[in-house]
Amino acid sequence: MFGRFGKDAGSLLGIDISCCAVRLLQLRQVAGAFEVRAQAVQTLAAGVLQDGRVADPAQLAQVLGDALARSGATLREAALAIPATAVLSKTVQVPAGLAEDALIARLCHEAEPFIPFALDEAAFDFECRGSVAHDPCYEAVGVYACHQGWLDGLEAALELAGLRARVVETDSLALLRAVGADDDAVAVVRVEPGHWALHAQHQAWRADVGAAADVPQALAACIERWLQALEGPAPARLVVTGAAADSARALEVQRRLGIETTVFDAAEPALALAYGLAMRRAP
Known part of the structure; x- marks a missing residue:
């Protein structure tokens, strides 16, 4: 759920949750170009977020519901962002052709030394980048991790609002895409x-x-x-x-x-x- 990095040009409800507002946007594609189908901006009270994380999921859910109703949006699956500065990343080399379970286990092992909190408190994502140039028996994989605390409040608030957090990615990726x-x-x-x-x-x-x-x-x-x-x-x-x-x-x-x-x-x-x-x- 955290990531899948690099897959663009789709149709999810874009929700930007900042310290002072919720900004909600639905796009549609017309002749290969994006047009705004629905949008709303709703003020967010102080204290709903603390240091960027959701501190009051119930209050955020109310604001999300109000924004959704005002916008007229029809989608219920959403893409959200967390700060790029909250995400740790590293490129590792693993044997090519690993099954998914073996790959995930290997990546967790490789990631543990650079994550400053327990692995069971981490949310992971990865991006396969192809064969290693000097050794095709290995492939390069980008590993991304954040503390689960960045996601728990978001998921809870969206569920209360009748939405589903389908994608969570860094704000950098979304802004550069925009x-x-x-x-x-x-x-x-x-x-x-x-x-x-x-x-x-x-x-x-x-x-x-x-x-x-x-x-x-x-x-x-x-x-x-x-x-x-x-x-x-x-x-x-x-x-x-x-x-x-x-x-x-x-x-x-x-x-x-x-x-x-x-x-x-x-x-x-x-x-x-x-x-x-x-x-x-x-x-």
Whole structure:
């Protein structure tokens, strides 16, 4: 349930649950393009989430139910996101052709040293990446893990709301999908009340901020520091998303860094994460 990484372009209800709002989106495909079929944004009271995790599933379920009713959405299977910074990842090499049970057992054994909590508290996913170049008898597998506590509250709230959490993935994957980024040339900046985050391929940073969040120059300076820490070349394009995204921030980032910077859907930049989630295919 946690993952299946990399399977795109489907029809699930995209639900973005942030500290202050639930954003819900249903897409439909018309002539190969996505169109919004239903959407709603519902305010979330303080305390429903604590440090990003669901602390009050019953209250969240009520908000989800209200958003669902307002939106007119017809889907009941959903894709959700957790912060990329909450997910641990590692690439391991395993003998090719292992049966699924043997593969999972091997991956758990390989993952145990890099997981800072008990294995029975972890939720796992994996992604087969093909044969190892120098030894075709082995294949490379990406292993992903998060603490089960990130998922328990989400699943409970959705069940109470009459929904099913079919996919849970990282916010980085969903945001990069939303903007059509399939390589290192594009990165996404998410600007929300109280925090910023930068999402690039296989890398993510987050900064909690106060009143400085209202100053476009502060965001530009923060992104500049993040880009200096990037592994590999800087992106050729930045896309700004989130409830606090606006053209002033995008223009200041572009002026200071010399990188093309745009706002995701200037009318609804806050819906980028829900949009990317709604593009997912059910596994």
